[in-house]
Amino acid sequence: MRVTRASAEISTGVLDLRPAIAQPGTSPTRSSGRTQALASFSDTRTGRTVVLQRDTGSGWETVARGREHRTGSTVFTLPDTTSRYRAVAVSGSGATLAVTGSVQARGFDTIFRDEFSGKRLDRTRWRDQPTLAPAYMRMCSRLSPRARTLGGGVLRMGVAYDPARADQTCTWHLNGQSGSHRYMLNTQLFTRDTFDFTYGYAAVRMKMHLDKGMHASFWMQPANWYTPGRPAKGTEIDVVEFFGRTKRDSTIASFLHWYDDANEHHKLGGKFPGANRLRKRAETWSQAYHVFSVEWTPDALVFRVDGREYWRQTEIVSQAPEYLLLSMLTSDYELEKLTPRRMRQTAKVDWVRVWGQ
Numbered sequence: 001m002r003v004t005r006a007s008a009e010i011s012t013g014v015l016d017l018r019p020a021i022a023q024p025g026t027s028p029t030r031s032s033g034r035t036q037a038l039a040s041f042s043d044t045r046t047g048r049t050v051v052l053q054r055d056t057g058s059g060w061e062t063v064a065r066g067r068e069h070r071t072g073s074t075v076f077t078l079p080d081t082t083s084r085y086r087a088v089a090v091s092g093s094g095a096t097l098a099v100t101g102s103v104q105a106r107g108f109d110t111i112f113r114d115e116f117s118g119k120r121l122d123r124t125r126w127r128d129q130p131t132l133a134p135a136y137m138r139m140c141s142r143l144s145p146r147a148r149t150l151g152g153g154v155l156r157m158g159v160a161y162d163p164a165r166a167d168q169t170c171t172w173h174l175n176g177q178s179g180s181h182r183y184m185l186n187t188q189l190f191t192r193d194t195f196d197f198t199y200g201y202a203a204v205r206m207k208m209h210l211d212k213g214m215h216a217s218f219w220m221q222p223a224n225w226y227t228p229g230r231p232a233k234g235t236e237i238d239v240v241e242f243f244g245r246t247k248r249d250s251t252i253a254s255f256l257h258w259y260d261d262a263n264e265h266h267k268l269g270g271k272f273p274g275a276n277r278l279r280k281r282a283e284t285w286s287q288a289y290h291v292f293s294v295e296w297t298p299d300a301l302v303f304r305v306d307g308r309e310y311w312r313q314t315e316i317v318s319q320a321p322e323y324l325l326l327s328m329l330t331s332d333y334e335l336e337k338l339t340p341r342r343m344r345q346t347a348k349v350d351w352v353r354v355w356g357q
Contacts, residue, residue, distance in 0.1 A: 006220040009124045013041035015087050015100040019108040019355040021203045021293040021308035022278070024345070028198040031351040032114055035078045035105055038307050039087030041098045043074030048089055048097070052076040055102065059166075061283040071277060075307050078146065081105040112195050112324070112354035116155045125195060126170065129188040129325070131257040137331045140170035147328070156346040157187040157215050157328035159338075172332035181335040186214075187238075192259065196223040196321040199357040202239060202316030203268040203293035204326070205350040208252075208285040212244035214330045216347030218292060220322040229261035237301065240292035242285055242347070250284055251276050251307070252292070254303045256316050268316060278305040289350050296322075297357065 020032035035340040037049055045068060052064040057267035066074040068089065078085060084103055089098040114125050128145050132138045149156045162183035171180045219241070223246065245251065255269035265339020279290060295302040298319060303311040328347055330338060 002016070006350040009351060010096055011041060011043050011098040013039060013087065013089070013098050013100040015039050015085060015103050017103060017106065017220075018295070018307060019203075019353075021125045021201060021291050022058065022302060023205055023291050024288055024306050026288050028348075028350045029205075030112065031203075031204055032077070033107075033110060034308060035081050035107055035326075036102070037085065037087070037105075038073050038076060039076065039100055040073045041068075041100070044068060045089075045251070046070045046072075048086055050074040050089050050300070051084050052078075053088060054079070055086075055347065060086065063108060069308070070295060071308055073308060078105050081107045081235050085196040086304055087109065090158075090334065106159060108201070108355040110353060111197055111200065111356045112191075112352070114353075115351045116150060117153050120229060121150055121189070122172075124192060126326075127192075127194070129190045132186065132188070136310045136351070137174060137333075138329065139172050140181050140332055141184040141186045143188050145187075146290075147185040148187040149350060153350065155316050155326070155349040157349065158346040159187070159328055159343060160185045161343075169228050171203050172335070174332050177333060179332070179336055181332075181338070184330045184338075186327070186329045188329065190221075190223075190326075192223065193322075196323040196352075197356065198319070199298065201293055201295050201298050201355040202324065203291050203354070204239070205289050205291045207287075207289045207329075207348040207350070208234070209345040209347045210243040210245060210284065211342045211345060212246065213334050214345075215241055215243040215334065217241045217327045218349075218352070219323070219325045219327070219328070220294075221325060222318065223321040223323050224261050228259045228263045231258035231316045232319040234258075234321045234322065235316060235318045235321060237294060237296070237318065239294045239303065241335075242268045243271075245284060245286075249273075249334055252285060252305070254294075254311055256297050256301070256313060258316060269311065272310045274290070275305055275310040277309065278308050286345075289348070324354070
């Protein structure tokens with residue numbers, strides 16, 4: 001590759017390895033066990049060409065090409081995990097503009113995987129959670145397998161009216177607000193007693209519902225529950241939540257929840273409007289599948305969409321085993337937005353995969 005500037009003038013970048021947590025698209029597909037890499041440069045130019053190069057022992061050969069995303073990064077899938085790689089940003093004439101450091105490829109061990117490819121839920125992995133928590137926020141709802149369906153490699157999480165209480169009306173009171181609504185069925189699956197882990201990557205490929213009235217989640221809770229005042233013993237980790245769109249607000253959220261010595265609830269996080277830059281400009285979160293993931297180490301929790309980071313938390317980090325949850329819930333405060341048309345919407349889960357650290 002031709003270099004037209006002195007080496008000292010060529011900017012540098014970073015090539016960061018991770019499992020296959022970037023897989024946007026409009027259709028269901030299988031998860032991948034291959035290694036991906038994110039190339040990032042200090043100076044960015046949206047749309048410029050970035051090439052992935054492999055060390056042959058006698059030089060560097062180009063094995064893949066991509067375009068720099070508007071966030072200044074490019075995702076590559078590595079051809080193998082035995083070689084050394086680097087990424088190079090090039091001009092239209094092929095001149096080298098920036099080079100990442102080189103990294104030795106490696107694989108990531110899968111410790112949990114569900115493609116939802118069967119006709120029924122895999123009971124060796126998931127179970128329907130018997131009760132809602134916290135119950136005071138969802139007095140008008142209960143959990144039921146009747147609110148979800150499975151088929152075509154996709155788990156569709158929804159809500160429904162509760163037929164057992166069809167002739168009753170629920171009146172709720174929450175945070176100074178009140179209202180009434182028909183009783184609801186919600187979806188919530190968990191892996192408690194079948195799978196938990198400590199540290200690694202947890203990811204879901206998911207297409208969200210569209211409107212308000214219910215919210216979809218992929219999250220984690222401590223296998224040994226909470227220890228007040230000691231968040232290292234376990235916190236709730238909301239990898240992704242989506243509460244539906246409004247005219248001005250259509251973005252994903254992530255949270256951490258824990259309890260202090262007095263058993264008072266605390267949380268960090270919120271909605272992240274910046275994450276909207278990680279999908280196509282004309283797209284909503286309901287129009288395409290995206291991989292929502294968290295990288296969990298002893299020192300940090302890193303939240304990403306399709307491999308690109310939108311939140312990093314180092315203040316409160318669980319050091320205890322956590323299990324997985326998938327849910328579509330109707331908190332009482334959401335019910336005023338829920339209409340029969342909106343109730344037909346579902347959040348679609350393509351796959352869930354966890355890689356160990």
